[in-house]
Amino acid sequence: MRIVMIGSGYVGLVSGACFADFGHHVTCVDKSEAKINALEAGEVPIYEPGLEAIIQQNRSAGRLDFSKNLAPSVGEADVVFIAVGTPSRRGDGHADLSYVYAAAREIAAAVRGFTVVVTKSTVPVGTGDEIERIFREEFPQKDIEVVSNPEFLREGAAITDFKRPDRIVIGTENARAIEVMREVYRPLYLNEAPLYFCERRTSELIKYAANAFLAMKITFINEIADLSEKIGADVQKVAKGIGMDKRIGDKFLHAGPGYGGSCFPKDTLALVKTAQDFDSPVRLIETTVAINDNRKRAMGRKVIAACDGDVRGKKIAVLGLTFKPNTDDMRDAPSISIIQALLDGGATVHAYDPEGMEAAKDMLGPVTYGNDPYEIAADADAIVIVTEWDEFRALDLKRLKTVMKNPIIVDLRNIYPVSEVTKHGFGYFAIGKKPEK
Numbered sequence: 015m016r017i018v019m020i021g022s023g024y025v026g027l028v029s030g031a032c033f034a035d036f037g038h039h040v041t042c043v044d045k046s047e048a049k050i051n052a053l054e055a056g057e058v059p060i061y062e063p064g065l066e067a068i069i070q071q072n073r074s075a076g077r078l079d080f081s082k083n084l085a086p087s088v089g090e091a092d093v094v095f096i097a098v099g100t101p102s103r104r105g106d107g108h109a110d111l112s113y114v115y116a117a118a119r120e121i122a123a124a125v126r127g128f129t130v131v132v133t134k135s136t137v138p139v140g141t142g143d144e145i146e147r148i149f150r151e152e153f154p155q156k157d158i159e160v161v162s163n164p165e166f167l168r169e170g171a172a173i174t175d176f177k178r179p180d181r182i183v184i185g186t187e188n189a190r191a192i193e194v195m196r197e198v199y200r201p202l203y204l205n206e207a208p209l210y211f212c213e214r215r216t217s218e219l220i221k222y223a224a225n226a227f228l229a230m231k232i233t234f235i236n237e238i239a240d241l242s243e244k245i246g247a248d249v250q251k252v253a254k255g256i257g258m259d260k261r262i263g264d265k266f267l268h269a270g271p272g273y274g275g276s277c278f279p280k281d282t283l284a285l286v287k288t289a290q291d292f293d294s295p296v297r298l299i300e301t302t303v304a305i306n307d308n309r310k311r312a313m314g315r316k317v318i319a320a321c322d323g324d325v326r327g328k329k330i331a332v333l334g335l336t337f338k339p340n341t342d343d344m345r346d347a348p349s350i351s352i353i354q355a356l357l358d359g360g361a362t363v364h365a366y367d368p369e370g371m372e373a374a375k376d377m378l379g380p381v382t383y384g385n386d387p388y389e390i391a392a393d394a395d396a397i398v399i400v401t402e403w404d405e406f407r408a409l410d411l412k413r414l415k416t417v418m419k420n421p422i423i424v425d426l427r428n429i430y431p432v433s434e435v436t437k438h439g440f441g442y443f444a445i446g447k448k449p450e451k
């Protein structure tokens with residue numbers, strides 16, 4: 015099959031490279047000249063484990079190429095995926111669909127024979143209908159079917175998620191489009207692919223409902239964590255105890271500084287807005303959004319409390335900036351609000367992240383960046399673990415204690431056993447457990 019991916023970001027590039035790896039011919043298109051130039055020069059503009067190798071292999075095999083101009087490849091394509099960004103619209107929180115509609119118009123102008131146009135971007139219910147309306151009114155002679163196929167991959171584990179998904183949701187009732195989509199995904203499975211076909215609007219809602227549910231689960235355990243701290247329980251044990259119940263499940267029950275990233279914050283908000291527009295408010299999600307918004311800055315206050323209520327003139331070392339490990343993505347990362355709260359409190363902030371510092375420099379205020387945890391911990395009044403990168407999981411606590419001014423660790427990811435840290439003489443402030451001063 016000939017596939018074109020419009021938008022070569024976290025989703026487009028991973029999906030495109032993986033489709034090529036399964037034998038399809040893929041062209042990844044992007045408006046960003048810098049991105050396409052980098053890709054053509056053999057560089058990968060994002061950090062995603064394993065991606066570089068797949069891109070290299072498939073380029074050499076002649077199955078994957080890149081372009082700034084969609085017209086030539088779309089003219090030859092069986093399927094065109096739209097994987098452009100759908101950020102929150104400034105001012106009202108609705109999904110900004112301007113990139114999607116602009117891409118759709120460009121695609122329609124370039125299409126020649128029967129082509130399936132697929133929204134892989136996360137788009138609100140009714141977006142497929144609107145794209146179809148644009149095609150019908152502005153390009154009535156073109157033979158195009160519009161399909162919804164939301165993406166569920168997680169950054170940091172994107173390749174495994176894409177190649178071995180729990181399910182592939184496909185929203186279309188058109189027989190020709192169903193056949194094409196079956197063929198697109200057939201090589202992913204030796205036996206039967208977990209394809210789940212449904213109506214397009216249902217498919218669009220599935221993506222938002224899934225993200226909202228996961229965001230709610232995280233927020234639930236975060237509130238239980240706060241309660242645990244107050245009443246002397248241990249949230250990790252509570253999570254384990256409830257997670258063993260198969261009806262609840264043990265995933266997404268890690269208490270932390272609040273969810274961030276490029277999806278949950280914007281998608282929960284967009285669902286709230288859609289639901290309000292349809293006069294069917296989703297109160298659980300509205301509350302989830304509000305709790306999570308407040309939580310990130312509250313984590314800054316937690317650090318200040320751990321420093322005896324005052325960080326003015328103190329040095330705080332922040333370990334981890336990206337919204338999760340194994341990515342360089344800083345979009346809506348909790349570190350942004352936490353660091354802002356610390357700066358507002360008068361602290362000097364030194365930070366280290368294995369992959370996120372380049373992106374962070376454009377987003378954070380006056381922060382000093384270091385090359386490793388020990389460098390930024392020198393003379394620090396406290397260390398804050400914000401992102402649970404592997405390399406922070408087994409720090410040399412003895413060495414840390416000798417370089418720090420005050421041995422305080424605020425562990426917003428609960429990656430250390432309390433006894434391990436206190437044994438080395440640290441004050442330890444985790445999430446959802448009694449503070450050890």
Ligand code: NAD
Nearest residue numbers: 021022023024025044045046098099100113117135136165
């Ligand atoms: P991204 O910002 O990394 O990439 C989007 C790319 O599209 C950018 O490189 C941009 O230059 C390009 N673009 C915009 N308009 C274009 C046009 N008209 N023609 C060609 N290129 C254009 O975004 P992303 O993280 O890959 O997300 C893309 C979509 O997938 C969003 O709707 C997002 O919600 C959804 N999604 C993301 C994830 C994730 O983990 N990042 C997971 C599932 C779904």
